[in-house]
Amino acid sequence: MYVLIERFISRLTLEQLNNFAIKNNLYLSDNEALFVYDFVKKNWQFILSNHGNIDIDRYKEKFSEENFIKIKKLVKEYALKYANYL
Numbered sequence: 001m002y003v004l005i006e007r008f009i010s011r012l013t014l015e016q017l018n019n020f021a022i023k024n025n026l027y028l029s030d031n032e033a034l035f036v037y038d039f040v041k042k043n044w045q046f047i048l049s050n051h052g053n054i055d056i057d058r059y060k061e062k063f064s065e066e067n068f069i070k071i072k073k074l075v076k077e078y079a080l081k082y083a084n085y086l
Contacts, residue, residue, distance in 0.1 A: 001085065002048075009044045012037075026070045035062045036071075053079075 014037050021028050021036075028036065039059075040047070047054060056072050063071060 005044070005048065009041065012041065024070070024074055026067060026074065028067060029064070032063050032067060035059075 014033060017037050017040070018028065018033055021033070054075070056068075056075055060068050
C-alpha cells in the first residue's frame with residue numbers, strides 16, 4: 001500500500017489537487033492551493049503515520065476562514081474513512 005501511495009504522491013499535480021478540492025465544494029485561492037500541494041508533497045509520510053492526528057489549527061492563517069472550516073471537515077472525514085487501511 002505504501003508504494004502505491006508514494007507513487008501517487010510523486011505524480012500528483014496541482015490540477016489534480018484543485019479538482020479534488022472543487023469536487024468537495026472547496027474553492028482554493030492560488031496561494032492556498034500551492035500551500036496544500038507543497039505540504040502534501042513534503043509531508044505525506046508524516047500525514048499517513050499520524051492517521052489524521054495532525055494539528056490543522058497550526059495552519060489556520062494559510063486559509064480563508066470558510067476554506068479552513070471545510071479543510072478541517074475533509075481531513076476528519078478522510079481520516080475516518082481510510083483509518084483501517086493505514
